[in-house]
Amino acid sequence: xxxxxxxxxxxxxxxxxxxxxxxxxxxxxxxxxxxxxxxxxxxxxxxxxxxxxxxxxxxxxxxxxxxxxxxxxxxxxxxxxxxxxxxxxxxxxxxxxxxxxxxxxxx
Numbered sequence: 044x045x046x047x048x049x050x051x052x053x054x055x056x057x058x059x060x061x062x063x064x065x066x067x068x069x070x071x072x073x074x075x076x077x078x079x080x081x082x083x084x085x086x087x088x089x090x091x092x093x094x095x096x097x098x099x100x101x102x103x104x105x106x107x108x109x110x111x112x113x114x115x116x117x118x119x120x121x122x123x124x125x126x127x128x129x130x131x132x133x134x135x136x137x138x139x140x141x142x143x144x145x146x147x148x149x150x
Contacts (some may be wrong), residue, residue, distance in 0.1 A: 047125040049075070050095055051148045053125040062131070066092060066101075067124035078141045083125035088116050090124040098122075100131030 045062070047069055057073040063076045067090055070077045079090040085107030094101070098120075104112070111117035121138065142143040142148055 045100075045129070045131050045133075047129065047132075048073050049136065049149045050134055051136040052146065053149050059129070063128055065125055066122070066127045066129050066133070068136070069129060070124065076143055076146060077124060077126055077137075078143055080118040081125075085123060085126050088123065089141055091117070091138050091141055092124045092127065093138050094120055094122055095136055097131065097133035100129060100133055102128035102130065 044058045044060055046059070047057045047066065049057070057069055059069045059072065065083070067077060067079055067083050077090060081087040081089070083090065085105065088111055095104055101122060103140070108117055108123055108126050117123070137148065
């Protein structure tokens, strides 16, 4: 069963049994809080994830992500959890600016 490891949440492992889901939907189905101010519609960058490893297991960059990259709001190695479709193991971290205040991050 593939999994997503959230490095800066104590290496928390979230398992999923179906490829083709967005990272955000995998977070939600595992009960993991993650910032997403626009409701997961790709209209903001608050659901950003830093891809540590396994980026090859994500589908290509979406039009919404490309738009934010062109605007300088989405940097190299950062994807939108609501847009990034996951098809295998992945290791991510929450970027500093989008960490939720009620969660205990390990860095």
